[in-house]
Amino acid sequence: MARTWSAIGVAALLVMAAAAAQAQLASAYYYQQQPAFTASDWQDGSATFYGDDSGLGADFGGACGFGASDILSLYSTYTAALSTPLFSQGNGCGQCYELRCVNSRWCNPGTPSVTVTGTNLCPPNWYLPSDNGGWCNPPRQHFDMAPPSFYLLAQRVAGIIPVQFRRVPCQRPGGVRLCLQGNYYWLLVYVMNVAGGGDVSDLAVKRAGDPDCNYVHATHNWGITYQVFGALGNAQGLVVKMTSYSSPQQTIVVVDAVPAGWTTGLCYQGSNNFY
Secondary structure (H helix, E strand, O other), rough: OOOHHHHHHHHHHHHHHHHHHHHHHHHHHHHHHOOOOOOOEEEEEEEOOOOOOOOOHHHOOOOOOOOOHHHHHHHHOOOEEEOHHHHHHHOOOOOOEEEEEOOOEEEEEOOOOOEEEEEEOOOOOOOOOOOOOOOOOOOEEEEEEEEEHHHEOHHHHHHOOOEEEEOOOOOOOOOEEEEEEOOOOEEEEEEOOEEEEOOOEEEOOOOEEOOOOOEEEOEEEEOOOEEEOOOOOOOEEEEEEEEOOOOOOOOEEEEEEOOOOOOOEEEEEOOOOOO
């Protein structure tokens, strides 16, 4: 009888272990195997160019929160300031668009396309009509591009060109980058290098390795920044959970980006991203 119960006990343990493993796999599946963001249909819009001819510098990321070094390291000259409808109160920051010049004698031969990231706001100019200088006035869907990207589409002399554009998945090397400002009681998180839809709608943070620690939800500050009010300390690393803004929404948990001993003023990069 003892052997029989022993066999039953072993079998029960094996079943429990299998169930735990299955639950773990289900959790990983939830965070990794979600519907991917796909390209949208083509729409009509327009494009101009602005700023330094190099296409680099803080001018190309001010309204979203990207600095000059971020632009250089993450997006190079493939950036654009978005008109108000596309900027969408900062939710358009980090989104990717494919553009092609159409119906203009200044379009480059072969109708080449270029993919840019939204990194800035092109503000409206209410002193000029939207068809004569007020190119970023709502409801226009307009891209004010870094010059090198514009020159891929059309000749400089054009000034403004009609374009067709569509949202496309952002192709990013490596994981999400998190740059930290503030202090251990008020944390400002800059979310960069976001793949997939390129955007984030919800962010929450908790201390790593602490089973009794609940997530502290962040509020959207502006552009790519989220603020967390909570006494987090830096004795432990941080786990960051985020959900994309664009549909289909995805959720990922970044567990390896922010290590113990973290400090503000630095950027950290995890191993996972939205794909």
